[in-house]
Amino acid sequence: MRKLPSGRWQASFVGPDLARHSAPHTFETKGDAEGWLGRRHAEVVAGEWQAPAPVVRVAPLTFDAYSAQWLRERDLKPRTREGYEHLLRRYLAPVLGSLTIDSVTPSVVRTWWSQLPSDLPTVRARSYALLKAIMNTAVADEVIDSNPCRIRGAANTPRAREIRPASLEELSVIVEAIPSRHRALVLLCAWCALRSGEVLEMRRKDVDVVAGTVRVVRAVSWVGGLAVVGTPKSAAGTRVVSMPPHIVPAVAHHLDTMTAAAPDALLFPGRDGVTHLQPSTLHRNWRLARETAGRPDLRVHDLRHTGATMAARAGATLAELQQRLGHSSVSAALRYQHAAQGRDKEIAAALSVMAGRESR
Template structure:
C-alpha cells in the first residue's frame, strides 16, 4: 500500500506509487534522514536502515553531508530539454516534438518545477488548447505524458499528473476511399513518365513515399521480383535526411506483383542511372533526391485526371493494403508486407508472411487481370 509511512522499531519505510520503497530515520541530531535513493524491495530498505542503526549503536554515525538540491527542483523546461537530447527518435519526429514544445508546452509549463505540476494544472492547460485543432491537442498531451512518464521512471516524480481520459487519442481526420483499378490506371497514365513506376510501387507494393524515394538500383532484384526496404528519406527544413524505415518492422523485403515487374524493368533500363547506388526516382539533376513539391505537382494533375481530387499520395498505401487483403493476405501477412506495427507486433508478425508473400503478389496480379477482362 502506497502513501503512509509505516512506523517500525527503527526508522520508517514507505512504499511509493511506483512500487519502490523509501526509507528514513531520525538521527542522533533529531533530524530526519531519508535514504539517498529509493529501493527496489522492502528488504533492501530494511537492510539500509539496519546499517544506520548499527552505526548509531557503535558510535560510528556521522551526519551526512548536506544533500545536493532535490532533483524535483528541476523545471519543466530544463527536464524537457534533457528528455529531447537523450531520446532516440527520428529527425522528423524530433522536429515535430520541438514544434509542440515550443508552441504548446513551454509557454505554459516552462518555468514550473516538475513537482508542482498537478493533475489540475494539466487540466487547466488542456482546457486552453485550441479546440479547432484536435490532432495538435492529442499529440501535445501525448508528448507531455511521455515526458512525465520518464520523470516518473527517473524517480523525480512519484506520480504522473496526466490523467485526462482519452486526451491522447488522435481523432480520425478522414475516411480513406481506396483507388479503384480503373482510377489507378488513369493516375499512372497521367503521371510524368519518369514517375509512373513510383505510383505502381506505392500502390501495388503498399510502400511509403519516403521508402520509394530512397530506393536505389541495388535494392531491386527483378529476377526474384522483390524490393528490399532498408532506408527511407524525409524532408526537414527543405533538405533530405536519409535514415532507417519508420519502425523496426519497416525493414523488410516486399514481393512485387508479376504484372508490375515489366514496368519496373523498363524504368530501370530507361530512367535509372548505372551502379547499385543510383536512385530509382532522382530529382531533375539525376543525382539528388526528388523534391516532394515536384512530385506532388504531377500527382495533383494525375488525381484530377482520374476524378479523385481527394486522393493523397499516401492513400496509395491504403489502396495497396486493401488490395492485398482482397487477395487473401492474413492480418499477420499484411503487417509484414506493409512494415507497419508496434514493436511487439513487429516481433509477432515480422516473419509471418515470408513464405506467402510471393503468393500474395501473384494473387494481386491475377486480380488485376480478372478485373480488366471484358464482360458481356
C-alpha cells in the same frame, strides 16, 4: 516508512542529533526500506553513525531543462526529433516551460490540455502523449513521485477522416494522368504498399526485375527542407517485397529509360538526375492526376492503404500483411485493412456457393 504513489517506498529516521534524515533514494520494496533503516539503527547503537554533510541546495529543475535533457538522451529519427522539438516549443513550453517539474500537477496538466486548440485534435493528442512520456521518465528518474498526466484517452490520436482507398479504375486513371517519370512510383506505392519515403530513396541496385522483387533498406525524409537518408521507420521496415507480375514490365521500362546506369542511381531523382525528388514536385503532379481521377481527397500515402486492401482481398493473412507493409506489430497492420466496396456481397455469394456444394 511511506509508500509513494509510484509504488516505491521512502524511509527516514530521527537521528541522535534530533534531526530527521531521509534515505538518499527510494526503494522498490518495503523490505528494502526496512533493511536500510535497520542498518542505520545498528550504526546508531554501535556509536558509528555520523550525520551526513549538509545538502547543498540547487536550483529547482524546470520542465524546460528536463525536457531538453530528455530529448538529448533519445535515439530518434530526425523527422521525429523535429516533430518533438516543434511540439515542445509551440505547445508545451509556453505554459509549462518555466514551472519546476514537480509543480506540474494533475490540475496544471488539465488546465494546459483544455487550452490547446480544439480544432487541432491530432496536435492535442500528440502534445499530451509527449508530455506523458517525459513525465514517465521523470518518475523512473525519481524526479517526481507520480505522473500527473491522468486524462483518460487524451493521448489517442483521432483519425481526422475515413480513408477510402483508390479503386482499380481510379488507380489506372492516375497512372495514365501523372507524368511518365512518376508512373512506376505510383505503381510501386500502390501494388507493393510502400511508403513514399522508401520509394524515393530506392536505387537501381534495390530492384530485381528477374526475381520480381524490390528491397527496402533505406528511406528518405525531409527535415528543415533538407533530405535525410536513414533506415526505414522500424526494424521490420527492412524487407524484400514481391512485385505483382503485371507491374514488372513498367518498372523494367522505367529502369531502362529513366534511371542512370550506376547501381546507386536513384529510381526517381529530381530534375538534376542526382538529388532526391522534392516532395513539392511530386505532390504538384500528384494533385493534377488525382483530380483527373475524381479523387481530390486521395493522398500519396493513401496508395499504401490501397495496396494493403488489394493484398487482403487477394487472400493475404494478417501476418503476411504485417510483413509486406513492414510493420513491427499486428495492430499497426490492422490500420491498413479496409472493407472494399462490394466485398460483403462477394462474401455472401461465396457462402451460397459453399452451401450449394455441401447440400449436394
